[in-house]
Amino acid sequence: MIGVGVRGQAVAGWVFVAPALTLILVFFFVPVTAGLVLSLSDFDIYAIASPATARFVGLRNFAAVLSDPVFWTALRNTMFFVLVGGPLTVAVSLAAALLVNSRLARAPAFFRSLYFVPVVTTLVAMAVVWRYLYHPRYGLLNHVLGLVGLGPVDWLGDPHLAMPAIVLLSVWKKFGYNMLILLAGLRTIPEELYEAATLDGAGWWASFRHVTLPNLAPTFLFVCVMTMIEQFQLFAEPYVMTQGGPLKSTTSVVLLMYEEGFRWWRMGHAAAIAFVLFVIMLGATIVQLKLQKERAT
Amino acid sequence: MMRWGGGLALAAALLGLAGCGAAAGDGVTLRFWAMGREGEVVQELVRDFERENPGVRVRVQQIPWSAAHEKLLTAFVGDATPDIAQMGNTWMAEFAALGALEPLGPWLARSSVADTSYFAGIWDTNLIDGQLLGVPWYVDTRVIFYRRDLFARAGYDRMPDTWDRWREALVAVKRRAGSSGYALFLPPNEYEPLLVFGLGAGSTFLGDGGTRGAFSEPPFRRAFDFYAGLYRDSLSPPLRNNEIANIYQEFARGYFAAYITGPWNLGEFASRLPDSLQNSWATAPMPGPDGPATGASLAGGASLVVFRGSRHKEEAWRLVEFLSRPDQQLRFYRLTGDLPARREAWRDTALTGDPRIRAFGEQLTRTVSTPKVPEWELIANRLRDYAERVVRGGEPADSTLAELDRDVSRLLEKRRWLLARARPGAAR
Numbered sequence: 001m002i003g004v005g006v007r008g009q010a011v012a013g014w015v016f017v018a019p020a021l022t023l024i025l026v027f028f029f030v031p032v033t034a035g036l037v038l039s040l041s042d043f044d045i046y047a048i049a050s051p052a053t054a055r056f057v058g059l060r061n062f063a064a065v066l067s068d069p070v071f072w073t074a075l076r077n078t079m080f081f082v083l084v085g086g087p088l089t090v091a092v093s094l095a096a097a098l099l100v101n102s103r104l105a106r107a108p109a110f111f112r113s114l115y116f117v118p119v120v121t122t123l124v125a126m127a128v129v130w131r132y133l134y135h136p137r138y139g140l141l142n143h144v145l146g147l148v149g150l151g152p153v154d155w156l157g158d159p160h161l162a163m164p165a166i167v168l169l170s171v172w173k174k175f176g177y178n179m180l181i182l183l184a185g186l187r188t189i190p191e192e193l194y195e196a197a198t199l200d201g202a203g204w205w206a207s208f209r210h211v212t213l214p215n216l217a218p219t220f221l222f223v224c225v226m227t228m229i230e231q232f233q234l235f236a237e238p239y240v241m242t243q244g245g246p247l248k249s250t251t252s253v254v255l256l257m258y259e260e261g262f263r264w265w266r267m268g269h270a271a272a273i274a275f276v277l278f279v280i281m282l283g284a285t286i287v288q289l290k291l292q293k294e295r296a297t
Numbered sequence: 298m299m300r301w302g303g304g305l306a307l308a309a310a311l312l313g314l315a316g317c318g319a320a321a322g323d324g325v326t327l328r329f330w331a332m333g334r335e336g337e338v339v340q341e342l343v344r345d346f347e348r349e350n351p352g353v354r355v356r357v358q359q360i361p362w363s364a365a366h367e368k369l370l371t372a373f374v375g376d377a378t379p380d381i382a383q384m385g386n387t388w389m390a391e392f393a394a395l396g397a398l399e400p401l402g403p404w405l406a407r408s409s410v411a412d413t414s415y416f417a418g419i420w421d422t423n424l425i426d427g428q429l430l431g432v433p434w435y436v437d438t439r440v441i442f443y444r445r446d447l448f449a450r451a452g453y454d455r456m457p458d459t460w461d462r463w464r465e466a467l468v469a470v471k472r473r474a475g476s477s478g479y480a481l482f483l484p485p486n487e488y489e490p491l492l493v494f495g496l497g498a499g500s501t502f503l504g505d506g507g508t509r510g511a512f513s514e515p516p517f518r519r520a521f522d523f524y525a526g527l528y529r530d531s532l533s534p535p536l537r538n539n540e541i542a543n544i545y546q547e548f549a550r551g552y553f554a555a556y557i558t559g560p561w562n563l564g565e566f567a568s569r570l571p572d573s574l575q576n577s578w579a580t581a582p583m584p585g586p587d588g589p590a591t592g593a594s595l596a597g598g599a600s601l602v603v604f605r606g607s608r609h610k611e612e613a614w615r616l617v618e619f620l621s622r623p624d625q626q627l628r629f630y631r632l633t634g635d636l637p638a639r640r641e642a643w644r645d646t647a648l649t650g651d652p653r654i655r656a657f658g659e660q661l662t663r664t665v666s667t668p669k670v671p672e673w674e675l676i677a678n679r680l681r682d683y684a685e686r687v688v689r690g691g692e693p694a695d696s697t698l699a700e701l702d703r704d705v706s707r708l709l710e711k712r713r714w715l716l717a718r719a720r721p722g723a724a725r
Binding site for chain 2: 048053055243262263
């Protein structure tokens, strides 16, 4: 294949990536650009009736978002969900992956599927069931608490408990997916390494610490970054479970954006919230990648 | 270009012909969107309409209240609005701004429906900038639900009808209840009671044609001071309704003796309060700051609207007329408990025979519309947040209401700009 020049190869390369690039262009760059334009305008209910009434307002939407106390409440709630819910999800996933991968596990395929079921179940159907579990009077959780003599707890009605209740639901819903990815990572670790470790006298913890974790690092990093990004986008759980209440204690940034955009039709304001969230998520991802790199070197 | 235009015109003409043919004979299907319980029940009513109007079929789509507003808006944006819909009358201004609704004035002129058969305050909510955009279907307002026995024990056999004497009654009830009970439950996360007081004091909430906040002006200030005083003097607990496990239980226990709420609670109180209490609760119209005539309340409820994009307006209007008939209004009341908008229906003994409903009937003659601007619901939500900062956070009323006015005026900036632009010669 000496006849094919570098140029020809380059063209072929472009042809191959063209479909993917087109998709990214149409479904990512165009909407993002449109969103950016929206965030600099005062597009609202009046502009839906007559687009000519939309005006360019510069950075005023951003100033309004950053000076809105509700935005900071939503950001605090979201950060709670990221910083508590995220690590919890990853930890539970890792534990489940180790259990299923363990040589002692019976019927690993069965448990693998079982743990994955919540991931594929639709959230709305699940939310109905969980609302029953959390019900202050008829809920299973309170029934169990009652058996050990603890009083009924209003899980979704108490501003201090509503967010932890949402975290619990979300961990249950999401850990199966991460578990599968971590499981794939665990399978790539050569068995010889464990044998060598055992010969060196390493116990379970030592081989986990010095063989499993370092070899799992790339997969683990991927899982952490993906989970964090997903946690930042918290929306469906509070939307179906609590509608952001009580006392805005479960209002997330994305839910706030949705309300501004589709309840009050303040599209410019909503787009500005989206961009602020984007910058925060970008920053958090960069920090996480940096930390990981530092540890690797 | 020409050929395309001609083709389109031809197609449109054919469609028009098809439409006419359908209207006269068989196969008009009206799409009717109704919400929640009403959407369920109205299916029964429209069967009779179909019998009376052969060739017209009504397809009722039931939409949950929580999704209704979004669904109507997205339907408008997506050009998929139904022919006729039930619409909360506080949404009317918004859909008017969109130009989504058919003005009903011309239809009304040659029809059996007349504005004089409706409660004036309720009818007014359907007039946006002088244009009639809906016909009231059922009405909703707030009155006082109270424990007759507890008020009687405190020396009040009847609910007073002025603010001053009502306050005295509340003080007397509170004195008897001691530290473990309250006279009134006024959850600060509901903005409606505060609006009711504001309407009583004659506040319009917004000033200058709905272009800026008027919450720090004397009428609203008077209402707000009365409202805040109820918490300050411990006549009402500063608890939200989700901080009280079960309001019916607490009402039965006597934790509070009165509650300002709407007609849906007539049924709830009747079914949830213990039998022993069924003779001890009553309803009363809102007292007024300057005598009973000023005891205004909210003009709530839902209207029937016809969409501008509908191709069957004739049939849609006929359905509006049908559902507005006093006999249908009564039937609807029996099925849902929703209070009829049509005054003729109020002559029926089903409504006049029950003193608890009579209080609503009396209140309905004194209802006032809240500002008819698209931003109103957002503003009312802001009002609630700011009012809560005063009654729960202990912030001073003066500066908080001034801040609210500034905030509201910011929200209305677009509206001011639009009005200035529309005024000829002003936007220079």
